[in-house]
Amino acid sequence: MPEILVRAGGQAGDGIASIGETLAKSFARMGLHLFGLNAYQSVIRGGHVWFQARASPERVYSQGDGCDVLYALDANTAEVHLPTLRQGGVVVYDPEKFKIDPARIPVGATALEVPTLALARKYTPQSILQNAAGMGALAYLSGIPLPLFQQAISDSFGRKKGEVVDWNVQCAADGYAHAKANGSPNLHAASPAGEPKLLMTGNQAIALGAAAAGCKFLAQYPMTPASTIMHWMAAHSREAGVVVKQAEDELAAIHMAIGASYGGVRAMTATSGGGFSLMVEALGMAGMCEIPLVVVESQRAGPSTGLPTKTEQGDLALMLGAGQGEFPRAILAPSHPVEAYHAAIQAFALAEAWQTPVLLASDLHLSESYATVDRSEIDLNVPVPSLYLNPTNGSAGEYLRYRYTETGVSPRSLPGQRGLQWIAASDEHDEKGHLISDVRSGIPLWVEERSKMMRKRMHKLEGLALDSAPPVREGPEAADLTFVAWGSTIGAVRDAREILRGKGKATNLVHFPTVYPVHVPQTLALLEPAKRTLLVEANYSGQLGRLLRTETGLVFPNRLLKYDGEPFYPMEIVARALEVLRGG
Amino acid sequence: MPEILVRAGGQAGDGIASIGETLAKSFARMGLHLFGLNAYQSVIRGGHVWFQARASPERVYSQGDGCDVLYALDANTAEVHLPTLRQGGVVVYDPEKFKIDPARIPVGATALEVPTLALARKYTPQSILQNAAGMGALAYLSGIPLPLFQQAISDSFGRKKGEVVDWNVQCAADGYAHAKANGSPNLHAASPAGEPKLLMTGNQAIALGAAAAGCKFLAQYPMTPASTIMHWMAAHSREAGVVVKQAEDELAAIHMAIGASYGGVRAMTATSGGGFSLMVEALGMAGMCEIPLVVVESQRAGPSTGLPTKTEQGDLALMLGAGQGEFPRAILAPSHPVEAYHAAIQAFALAEAWQTPVLLASDLHLSESYATVDRSEIDLNVPVPSLYLNPTNGSAGEYLRYRYTETGVSPRSLPGQRGLQWIAASDEHDEKGHLISDVRSGIPLWVEERSKMMRKRMHKLEGLALDSAPPVREGPEAADLTFVAWGSTIGAVRDAREILRGKGKATNLVHFPTVYPVHVPQTLALLEPAKRTLLVEANYSGQLGRLLRTETGLVFPNRLLKYDGEPFYPMEIVARALEVLRGG
Amino acid sequence: MADSASATVAPTGPPLRMVVGKSDVKPTWCPGCGDYGVIAAVEMSLKKLQIPVEEVVLVSGIGCSSNLPHFLNSYGFHGIHGRSIPVAEGIRWANHGLHVIVTGGDGDGFGIGAGHFIHAMRRNVKLTYIVMDNQIYGLTTGQASPTSMMGHKTKSTPDGVIENPIDPIALALAAGATYVARGFSGDVKHMAELVANGIQHKGFAFIDALSPCVTYNKLNTFDWFRQRIYKLESAGHDPSNLGKAYERSLEWGEKIPIGLFYRAERPTYEDLEEVLEAGPLAKQPAGIAGKETLLDDFR
Amino acid sequence: MADSASATVAPTGPPLRMVVGKSDVKPTWCPGCGDYGVIAAVEMSLKKLQIPVEEVVLVSGIGCSSNLPHFLNSYGFHGIHGRSIPVAEGIRWANHGLHVIVTGGDGDGFGIGAGHFIHAMRRNVKLTYIVMDNQIYGLTTGQASPTSMMGHKTKSTPDGVIENPIDPIALALAAGATYVARGFSGDVKHMAELVANGIQHKGFAFIDALSPCVTYNKLNTFDWFRQRIYKLESAGHDPSNLGKAYERSLEWGEKIPIGLFYRAERPTYEDLEEVLEAGPLAKQPAGIAGKETLLDDFR
Ligand SMILES: Cc1ncc(C[n+]2csc(CCOP(=O)(O)OP(=O)(O)O)c2C)c(N)n1
Ligand SMILES: Cc1ncc(C[n+]2csc(CCOP(=O)(O)OP(=O)(O)O)c2C)c(N)n1
Ligand code: SF4
Ligand code: SF4
Numbered sequence A, B: 001m002p003e004i005l006v007r008a009g010g011q012a013g014d015g016i017a018s019i020g021e022t023l024a025k026s027f028a029r030m031g032l033h034l035f036g037l038n039a040y041q042s043v044i045r046g047g048h049v050w051f052q053a054r055a056s057p058e059r060v061y062s063q064g065d066g067c068d069v070l071y072a073l074d075a076n077t078a079e080v081h082l083p084t085l086r087q088g089g090v091v092v093y094d095p096e097k098f099k100i101d102p103a104r105i106p107v108g109a110t111a112l113e114v115p116t117l118a119l120a121r122k123y124t125p126q127s128i129l130q131n132a133a134g135m136g137a138l139a140y141l142s143g144i145p146l147p148l149f150q151q152a153i154s155d156s157f158g159r160k161k162g163e164v165v166d167w168n169v170q171c172a173a174d175g176y177a178h179a180k181a182n183g184s185p186n187l188h189a190a191s192p193a194g195e196p197k198l199l200m201t202g203n204q205a206i207a208l209g210a211a212a213a214g215c216k217f218l219a220q221y222p223m224t225p226a227s228t229i230m231h232w233m234a235a236h237s238r239e240a241g242v243v244v245k246q247a248e249d250e251l252a253a254i255h256m257a258i259g260a261s262y263g264g265v266r267a268m269t270a271t272s273g274g275g276f277s278l279m280v281e282a283l284g285m286a287g288m289c290e291i292p293l294v295v296v297e298s299q300r301a302g303p304s305t306g307l308p309t310k311t312e313q314g315d316l317a318l319m320l321g322a323g324q325g326e327f328p329r330a331i332l333a334p335s336h337p338v339e340a341y342h343a344a345i346q347a348f349a350l351a352e353a354w355q356t357p358v359l360l361a362s363d364l365h366l367s368e369s370y371a372t373v374d375r376s377e378i379d380l381n382v383p384v385p386s387l388y389l390n391p392t393n394g395s396a397g398e399y400l401r402y403r404y405t406e407t408g409v410s411p412r413s414l415p416g417q418r419g420l421q422w423i424a425a426s427d428e429h430d431e432k433g434h435l436i437s438d439v440r441s442g443i444p445l446w447v448e449e450r451s452k453m454m455r456k457r458m459h460k461l462e463g464l465a466l467d468s469a470p471p472v473r474e475g476p477e478a479a480d481l482t483f484v485a486w487g488s489t490i491g492a493v494r495d496a497r498e499i500l501r502g503k504g505k506a507t508n509l510v511h512f513p514t515v516y517p518v519h520v521p522q523t524l525a526l527l528e529p530a531k532r533t534l535l536v537e538a539n540y541s542g543q544l545g546r547l548l549r550t551e552t553g554l555v556f557p558n559r560l561l562k563y564d565g566e567p568f569y570p571m572e573i574v575a576r577a578l579e580v581l582r583g584g
Numbered sequence C, D: 001m002a003d004s005a006s007a008t009v010a011p012t013g014p015p016l017r018m019v020v021g022k023s024d025v026k027p028t029w030c031p032g033c034g035d036y037g038v039i040a041a042v043e044m045s046l047k048k049l050q051i052p053v054e055e056v057v058l059v060s061g062i063g064c065s066s067n068l069p070h071f072l073n074s075y076g077f078h079g080i081h082g083r084s085i086p087v088a089e090g091i092r093w094a095n096h097g098l099h100v101i102v103t104g105g106d107g108d109g110f111g112i113g114a115g116h117f118i119h120a121m122r123r124n125v126k127l128t129y130i131v132m133d134n135q136i137y138g139l140t141t142g143q144a145s146p147t148s149m150m151g152h153k154t155k156s157t158p159d160g161v162i163e164n165p166i167d168p169i170a171l172a173l174a175a176g177a178t179y180v181a182r183g184f185s186g187d188v189k190h191m192a193e194l195v196a197n198g199i200q201h202k203g204f205a206f207i208d209a210l211s212p213c214v215t216y217n218k219l220n221t222f223d224w225f226r227q228r229i230y231k232l233e234s235a236g237h238d239p240s241n242l243g244k245a246y247e248r249s250l251e252w253g254e255k256i257p258i259g260l261f262y263r264a265e266r267p268t269y270e271d272l273e274e275v276l277e278a279g280p281l282a283k284q285p286a287g288i289a290g291k292e293t294l295l296d297d298f299r
C-alpha cells in the first residue's frame, strides 16, 4: 500500500500539534486518507511531543510503523526518533539549533539541513517563523503541492489576517524551495486520490454525532482526553443549538445532564476515567429513574491520575460495574471517527428508546487522533422526533410512569405536560413512582412489587441487545488466526491484518461495536469456529476477554496486552500474530 | 434442634428495636445462641417494623422460619405476621388496642390477651410502660427467667436511673405474671446452656475488630447500613484510642482515611454502595500510591437509593471494577459477627502487608443483625507492630519508596522520619516516586518503566491470594448438592443444610471468605468434584457466579437469586435445593 | 426500537388547569416535624402565585426533608443525596419555562452538597432553594449536621460537636446569591411569603428554613427558636445592603433573625446563555440537519 | 506476609538536620509562570522558620500548580484533583506534630474542591492552604475556572464567561477561616511573609496567591495585577475586624488588595479532639489489648 509517514517532534510549546494539523489537513485536502497521532505529555511547556501524519490513497487505521520524513525541532527529537526512519527516509533539521551525528542516521536514510532560523530571520528577528520554514520543507518532501499547503497554513490562523500570517505563508515557500533545491520528494502517497476528505478527531466526531442525534445539552468538566468534546461543542454552541455547560465538577456535570434529560432534552456528559469514577453514583440514579443519558468515557492510562496524556483501555471493568446494585446499561465502543459519529447517534437512540444510561467508550487514541472521513460517510440529516409523546396508559386513565410493559419501557412524560405529573425517585418505587422504600418495604405485597420492578428494569437488557450492533467479523470466514479486539485497538489490528495478508497469512478480526450487553449467540457463532484467537487489548488483564468468558465461556489463551500508555503499532501485532501462528 | 422464635412488631417509633434487643440480650445471657433480625423501613415514625429473636442452645445462623411467640403492637402486625405462627405458637396482644379475628389464627396456635395498657396505667397515665408489660409476657412465654429479664430491661436504660426505670422493671413483672396465669411457656430453647454469650451486630464486630487490629482513625459519612460502625467507634473513641471523624461527604471520608494512613496510622472508612460509589476514584489513588486502606462496604438493596433499609449483595461488580485503570485489591466477605471480627483484623493485615486497599464487604443483613459470640472466639490481644519501619533500601543509600521487589511491596517510610522523604503521587512514577507522566512519558526508556511499575503493583495480587483465606467447604466431601455462596447469605444456607440433613439429604457448602482475588486452584479443587451445585446470592445476576466463571470457567446452572431486599429464609433455600435435587 | 414506549394512544384531553396542592401520598414525617410547616408554606405560596401544577418541578436529594416532592401534585425529582442542585440546574436549562423549586435538608445541602450550593449561587441560576434546616441528620437517625451547634451531642459526636457550624446565610451572601432569607416553620405564613417572593425573584433564591426535628434534635426545638427569633422586617433591616446582611448573619444565639437578609438584581444565567434566547431548549428544534457549515472545521 | 517489606536493614544513621529546599526535580512550569513566585515564597518562609524537612508535608491535588510538592525536598502527597484538603486533614490528625501545607490551583480548590475547602475552614484544622489562583485551568489547557472573570473568553467559554467568579476571600471569611490573606507571586517577599505567618497561625490559614498563567490567561497578567494591587498593611486595614475584612473582599477591579484580610484566635480541631490529648496519633499505642471493658456493651 502506498503510504507516507511524516513526523515532527520538539518540545511542548514548540507548536508541534499545529504543524501536525496543518500537514494532516493538507493530505486530507489532497484527497488522501490520513491517520494523525498527536503524542504529548502532561506538561504545558518543554518535555517532548511529536505528531505523526500517515497518508495514503487507501484508508489507514493507525499511525503505522516508522517514518519517512522526520522534522526534528530539537536534539532530543533526533535522538528519540532517528531510529524510526525507514528506507529512503529523511530527517529535516536546522544545524544552527543542534547537530546530528551522521553515524546515528539509519542506513538508507539521509539528512536534509534546512536553515529554518535563517530563513525566518528574513522577515522578523524573532524566531516565530522557523516552523513555517521547516513545514515548507516537509511539504515538499511529502509531495504536498505548495499552494495547497500555503492555504492550509493561512487557514490555521483562522480569521486572523495580517503580516504574521503572510510571513508564515511566504516563509513556508522559502522552506519548500530550499528542500526542492537540496532534496527530493517522497511520492509514495502522492498518487492523485479522490475528493478532498474531512479530517476529524474521534472527539470531534462524537460531538458532531451527538449534535446530529439531537443532543441539546452537554455538561462537562475538563479532563483529558474528553475535553475537546466540550471545546468543539462550545465553539459551535449557537450554530448547533446546544447549551454547553462547564460544571464545577463531574458530579455536577452528570447530574445536570440527567436533570436536562428529565426536563425534556437529549443530554450528554463526557469525561475520562477519573471523572467517570465520580459519576458512578449518578449513573445508577439514571438507571433507577429510567432517564435517558449518554455518557462518553474516554479512557486514559490509569490507575488514578496515571498517564493523563496516554492511552489505555483499562476502564471496562469500571464501566461494567459502575453504580451500586443492578440496572441496565449499554456500552458502545467505536474504533474510528466514522464509527464514533454513528456510535454517538446510536447511543442517543438506545438511551432514548430504553430510557437508561448508555456509555460511549472511547480512549485517548481514538478521541485525539485525527482521521479522514468521506463526506458521504456521515449524514447530518438524522431524524430527531419530538420527545413530547402522549404517554397515556389506557388503564383507568391514570398515568403510570413506570407501567409494566412487555419491553420494560414505560411511557414518559415531560415536565410542562398537563395532567401527566410524576416524581422521578431514586428509591424503589411502584408503577406510579411512589416510594416502596418507606412505609411499604418489607410488606409481602410490596416485597413482590419490588422484584417485579427490578425485573421490569433489567428486562431492558434484552432489548438493548436486540437493538444494538452485534459483533462484527472483518476478513474471511476461514482464517488461521482470529483477532479479538475492541475500540481504538481495532485500528492497528486492521493495519496489521493488511501486513499479514501481504505475508500470505489469512486472518480475520472479530470486534465488538457493542461491548455490553454481550450478544452471546452472535459472539459464539463468530468465535467458536475460530482456529486460533489472539486477544488484543490495551490493558493489563484483558478486560474484554474476561467479560466474554463470563458471558460465553470462551477463553483466550493467546493475548497481546499492552499497558504502557502507547497505542498499538501494527508491526507489534504482526509480530505477536506470527508468534501465535507458529504456535508460540 | 431445639429453638424458639420470638417476634415483636409495630410501627417505627413504637420501640420495637429496643424490645428486640432486650429479648436478644436476655437469651444471650442465658447462654443461648441467638440470631436477631431487625426489620425496618426508611421512615422514622409509622409504617411497619419488626424484630425476630431466634434462640437455641446450638448456634443459629439466620432468623429462621416462622415464629413461636408473636407480640403484635398493632393490628397491622397481626395481619402481616399471624400466618407465620408455628404449631404451638402464641400471639400476644392487647385487645384494648385492637381485636384479632380468631379465624385468622393458624391452626395449632393460640392468642394470649395481655392488657398492656391497663397494666401500664397502674404506674402512670401515659402509655409509655405498655411495652414493658408486653415484654414481660413475652419473657414468660419464651422461658426467660424474670430476674434476668428485669436486669436486661434496666440495663437497656444505660446509666439512667429513676422511677421510669423502676416502673419498667415492675411492669415487666406484671406482664410476666399475667402470662404465667393465662398461658404456658415455650421451653424449646430453655435447656440450660453454657456461659453467657456476647451479643453483637456485624457492624459492632467490624468496629471492634478494627480497633483490635490497631485502627486509630475512622472517617465516615452516615449511611445505612454502615452508620453503626461509626456510632460504636465514636461511643468508644477515647477508650479505644481511635479518632472518629464524621466527614462532610464520602469523598472526604475516604481521602481523610488515606491521608491518615499516609500520615502513619492504620485507617478505615465505611459506607454503603451509594457512598462507596463516591469513593471509587480515591480507591484507585490508594492503589496507585500504595497506601494501605480498609474500606467497609455494607451493601443494601439498590440500584441507587433503592431500599435503604433492606439487604442485598448487589455491589460485587462495583467493588471489582471500582477505580479507573487497574490496581490490586482484595475483597473479604464474612458471614457472621465472629467472622466479621476476624475479617476486620485480616483486612488490616492485608492492607498493611500489601500496601493497597482492602474491601470488607458486608451487607445490611450481616451489619445490622445480632448474633451471639463466645468470649473465646475473639481475642483482643492482637499483635500490633509499629509502622515506623526502617526502610533503607541498600542501593547507594538512596531511599526508593517504590523500589522493585520480588513481592511488589516496597519499604514505606512515614512523615517525620528523617532522610526518608517521598512524594505519594497519583500520576505514574518511578521507583523514587518521581513522575513519569510529565516530561518522561512516551520516551522509550520510561514507557518500559511504566510497564514495570504496573507489573510491580499488579504482582501484589498473587501475594494477596497467598495471604488471604482460601475458599472453604463446610460439610461432607461427598454430597448430592453443593451450595455456593458468599457473605451473609451463608447463614441461611447453613441453617438450610441442617434442615436438609434432617431430611436425609447430604449437602455441603463452598463459600468464599476472600471473594477476590479468587483462589483459582482451590476453587476448582472444591467445586469440580461437585455433583450438582446451587448458587445462592442476594442479587439479580449472580455476581459471584459471574466472577467465578470469569476466573475459573465454572458455570452454575442452578441458581437461587433473590433481589427483593429480604434476607434469605432457610426454608426457601431448602425448597429450591429439593427442587434441584429432584433435577428441576 | 422499543415500540411500546412510543405507542401513542389517543389523548383523552388535557385535564383542567390546576394549581399545586397535596398529592395522594401522605407525608411520612414524624408527628410534629418542622417539615410540615415548610410544606404548608410551599403549598400556600404556590397557591397564591397560581402557577399551573404542570409547570412546577420540585427537586430534592435524600433525607427526611427530601421526601417533600412526593407530597405535592406537581412534577418532581427525588434524586440522590446532595445532588439536588445540579439536577435542578439541568431541568431549568432544559426548560426555563418551568418553576424549579429545590427542597432538601441541611446535610444534603450544606454537607455533601456544599460545592453545588456555592456554584449555583454564583451562577445566579433562577431556582428557589429551600433548606429544611433541622441541624441534624434526621433520616439516618441523628448524627451531627453541618449546622449542628458546637457541643451538640449526637450519635456521631457523643462528646459533642467540635467544629463551628456552617452559617448558611453568610455563605450564601459570600457566594453571590441574590435572594437570601431565613424562615421558621413555626411561622408558616411568614415563610410562605418568603417562598413566594423567592419564586418570583429573578435569580437564585435561598431560604434557610428553620425546621426542627422533634425526634433527634432535642436542643434546637420549636421552643428554643420561639424564644430567640425576631423578624428582620420589624427590625428595620435594609435588604439591599450587603454589609448589613453580613452583620445580621452573625447573629445566632440570644437573638436569631428571620426574614429577608438580602436581595439584589443581577442577570440570571439563563438570561446570559445565548442559546436560550430562542426559547426553552426543550421546545427548540433539535439536530443539525442541513447545517453543512458545521463541517467547515473539518475541511 | 510480605516479608521483603518489613525487612529492616541496619540504619545508616539519620542524615543531618535539614530544612526545606529544592528537590532534585526541576519545576516543569512554563517559563514565567506565576507558580515560580509561589514556590519561592514557600521555600523562603520554610527556611525562615527552620522547620526540619521531615516534619513538613506538602499536599496537593492535580493541576499545574499541584505539581509543587515534587519540587521541594520534604514529604509530599500529590493526590487527585480537588481532594487535597481531606487528605491533608487526615495527615494532620494522624500526626499533628507535622506541618501540613496544602498547595493547589483555583480549579482544584474552588471548583471541584469547594465543599472540602469550606468544611476545613469551619473546623479550623491547622493547615496552611495556598491556592495558586491563575483564574484559569492551566494543565487542561485553558478552560474557565471558578475565579475567571465575567466575559473571559476561554476554550470552554468561547463567548465569554457568564457567571460571577467565586470570591475566595469572602468565602473563606463566611466559612470561618481564622487566617485569610492574599498574596501576589510578583511580590515573593510579601507572599513569603504571609505564608510564614500562616504556617505559624494556630488554625486554618488560607492564602489566595495571585499567580498568573502566562500561557492561557492573557487577561489577568502580571502587568494587569501590578496596575491594581495595593497592600492592606499600608492601607491601615485592621485584620481583627471581620466586617472590614468583608468590605475589603469586595474590592476587585481598579484596586485589588493583597495582604492579611483577617485573623482570629479559635481552638483548632486538634485542640478539641480529646483522643489527640495523648500526643500525635501515629505515636500513640494501637490496638485494644486487655481493654476488656470494651466488651461491656455486648454482655
Ligand atoms: C451518598 C450518600 N451518602 C449518605 C447517604 C445517607 N443519608 C441519607 S439522608 C442523609 C442525611 C440526612 O440529613 P439531612 O440532609 O439534614 O436531611 P433530614 O433527614 O435531616 O431532613 C444521609 C447521610 C445517602 N443516601 N447517600
Ligand atoms: C476528577 C478529575 N477531573 C478532571 C481532571 C482534569 N484536570 C486536571 S488539572 C485540572 C484543572 C487545573 O486547574 P487548576 O486547579 O486551576 O490548576 P492549574 O493547572 O491552573 O494550576 C483538571 C480539570 C482530573 N485530573 N480529575
Ligand atoms: S426524624 Fe426529625 S426530620 Fe425526620 S421526620 Fe422525624 S422529626 Fe422530621
Ligand atoms: S500553563 Fe499556565 S499555570 Fe500551567 S505552568 Fe504554564 S503558565 Fe503556569
Ligand SMILES: [Mg+2]
Residues within 6 Å of the ligand: C063, C105, C106, C107, C132, C133, C134, C135, C136, C137, C138, C145
Ligand atoms: Mg437535617
Ligand SMILES: [Mg+2]
Residues within 6 Å of the ligand: D063, D105, D106, D107, D132, D133, D134, D135, D136, D137, D138, D145
Ligand atoms: Mg488554575
